[in-house]
Amino acid sequence: NAGVMQNPRHLVRRRGQEARLRCSPMKGHSHVYWYRQLPEEGLKFMVYLQKENIIDESGMPKERFSAEFPKEGPSILRIQQVVRGDSAAYFCASSPSQGTSNSPLHFGNGTRLTVT
C-alpha cells in the first residue's frame, strides 16, 4: 500500500533554472493538491487537480508556476525561472474521488526546494 510518492525529496536549483516536482497519488485517489510551506509557517494552498483537469488554481502565482495531472503518470508542479523566494517545501496530497469534505488528505514526504 504505497502512500503518496513525491520526488525528488530535495532539489537544488540556481536562479533562473526550472524546477519540476513530481507527485504520484495513493492508489485509487484521483484528486491531487499541492501546498507550499515556508519554514515555521503553515501550509498554503496552491492548486487542486483531477485527472487532466485543473479544478482550482486560486493559490498559484500567475507567472512562472504551472501544474498538470495527465491521464497517465504523476502530477507535475513546474516552476520556471526560479528565484530565491521559491525556496520552500512543496507538499502534494491526494484524496479519494468524493473530495475533501468527507476525506482526509494523505500527504507525501514533500520536496524541499532550495534556490541558490
Place this chain on the structure above:
Amino acid sequence: GQQVMQIPQYQHVQEGEDFTTYCNSSTTLSNIQWYKQRPGGHPVFLIQLVKSGEVKKQKRLTFQFGEAKKNSSLHITATQTTDVGTYFCAGAQAAGNKLTFGGGTRVLVKP
C-alpha cells in the same frame, strides 16, 4: 477569502501538563480536520469533525467543534515528548472545496 487562524503559534509545555490550542475561521465551515506534522516530516491526518458541537477523543487528545462551526480546539492531557510537533487545523467552507490550513501551533515539550 476564507481565513483560518490558530493560537498560540508556539506552545512550550512541561511534560505531564495539559494544554489547549485553538482554531478560528472567518467563515462557517462544513467540516474541520486536524493534522500533526513532526519536525522534518509531513502532515498526518488526525481527525475530522463535522457536526456542530461535536467532541471526539483519541487517547489523550480531545477535539471539539464549536456550535457555530467556526471554531475548534484541541486539548492534550498529560503531555509527552512524543507530542512534539506542529498541529494544524484545516477547514472547508462547503462540500468538495479545498482545505484552508491554519498557521499551526508548534508544540515543544520540556522533559
